[in-house]
Amino acid sequence: MRVCVIGGGHNGLVAANVLAEAGVEVEVFEARNVPGGLADSREFKGVKVSRASYVLGLMPSSLVKKFGIPTIKQDPFQTLFVDGKVYPFWREPEKRRKELLTRGLELFPEFDRKLLEFKKMIDEEFTFLDSPPSMEDVKEEAKRRGVEEIMELSSGKFLERYLPKELHRAFIYPGMYDSPAYLVAYFYSPQWSVVPGGMGTIGKILAQRAQSLGAKLRLGNLVSRIEAEGGRIKWIESGRKKFQFDAVISATSPLVTWKLIGEAPKVQSMRPHWVKYNMVFREIPKLPEALKPFYASILDIEAGELLFHSASDDSLGE
Numbered sequence: 178m179r180v181c182v183i184g185g186g187h188n189g190l191v192a193a194n195v196l197a198e199a200g201v202e203v204e205v206f207e208a209r210n211v212p213g214g215l216a217d218s219r220e221f222k223g224v225k226v227s228r229a230s231y232v233l234g235l236m237p238s239s240l241v242k243k244f245g246i247p248t249i250k251q252d253p254f255q256t257l258f259v260d261g262k263v264y265p266f267w268r269e270p271e272k273r274r275k276e277l278l279t280r281g282l283e284l285f286p287e288f289d290r291k292l293l294e295f296k297k298m299i300d301e302e303f304t305f306l307d308s309p310p311s312m313e314d315v316k317e318e319a320k321r322r323g324v325e326e327i328m329e330l331s332s333g334k335f336l337e338r339y340l341p342k343e344l345h346r347a348f349i350y351p352g353m354y355d356s357p358a359y360l361v362a363y364f365y366s367p368q369w370s371v372v373p374g375g376m377g378t379i380g381k382i383l384a385q386r387a388q389s390l391g392a393k394l395r396l397g398n399l400v401s402r403i404e405a406e407g408g409r410i411k412w413i414e415s416g417r418k419k420f421q422f423d424a425v426i427s428a429t430s431p432l433v434t435w436k437l438i439g440e441a442p443k444v445q446s447m448r449p450h451w452v453k454y455n456m457v458f459r460e461i462p463k464l465p466e467a468l469k470p471f472y473a474s475i476l477d478i479e480a481g482e483l484l485f486h487s488a489s490d491d492s493l494g495e
């Protein structure tokens with residue numbers, strides 16, 4: 178069987194690894210000249226900076242282990258600085274809950290337990306399935322585990338139950354308060370870690386591994402069309418050439434996929450409410466004294482997020 182993966186971001190590359198491992202003949206078509214997609218590093222004067230995605234935490238830990246992705250586990254994994262108060266989020270759950278309780282977040286322990294139980298449910302019951310589960314299946318299992326509110330409420334309403342308003346923005350992007358509360362669980366990850374050399378390290382590792390298993394990586398190959406007939410793939414087009422495969426996996430965005438199959442997008446494209454600037458500092462900017470013990474953490478301050486991991490990363494990542 179011959180399979181084509183469109184898009185050599187980390188999801189396409191994971192697919193290529195899994196398929197090649199199973200003995201499938203696989204080719205990845207990637208438009209850019211480097212693999213990794215948004216898991217990508219750039220170098221400025223010897224300092225490597227993650228171009229887009231910058232911390233690892235949403236990839237299932239089984240895959241992080243399987244692919245041997247190196248991580249720096251900064252502890253606390255994140256520190257919030259809101260209205261002059263410091264809230265450190267330690268990796269160890271009991272330490273984290275105790276500390277935030279003593280800092281006045283009375284309902285944090287329950288909030289934290291519920292989010293982690295929900296994530297455990299997704300890992301144990303709803304990851305790597307042959308077909309997608311129904312919403313009802315997920316709701317039922319969530320109820321069985323006592324976390325059904327995460328399937329029922331909006332992000333804003335769920336956060337209101339447990340945390341003061343000024344902390345909400347640390348758990349969901351402002352502008353997304355009406356989105357379902359399961360997105361709060363999705364973004365909340367005590368696994369957030371920094372990757373030495375920046376996120377591009379992930380792209381490199383996955384690409385090399387897929388190639389060593391026999392997958393073919395076609396960089397600089399933009400796919401312009403997927404042609405199907407009667408529910409079967411006929412060919413894909415790249416650089417005015419047609420290529421035939423038994424199956425095609427599109428690991429590009431749904432919008433791109435719809436365009437490639439020649440249909441109008443079925444969703445409105447989302448306009449992000451935020452901008453990311455990559456900056457390389459000569460020295461650590463002056464921050465409030467109270468934050469000094471937490472410089473190894475991701476610092477979440479009013480102006481955005483700051484990462485200073487070069488201090489602990491000898492590859493000069495981030």
Ligand SMILES: Cc1cc2nc3c(=O)[nH]c(=O)nc-3n(C[C@H](O)[C@H](O)[C@H](O)COP(=O)(O)OP(=O)(O)OC[C@H]3O[C@@H](n4cnc5c(N)ncnc54)[C@H](O)[C@@H]3O)c2cc1C
Nearest residue numbers: 184185186187188207208214215229230231232399400429
């Ligand atoms: C600014 C920013 C910061 C983020 N920060 C984080 C973070 O810190 N941690 C985190 O976990 N997530 C973060 N995310 C989200 C994360 O980056 C994405 O969820 C993840 O990279 C998606 O991976 P992917 O492989 O699905 O897609 P992508 O990484 O987008 O890869 C898709 C690939 O497909 C290629 N492609 C597209 N169209 C075609 C075509 N027609 N033909 C051939 N190739 C094509 C693209 O060039 C690209 O390489 C961030 C996203 C952004 C934008």
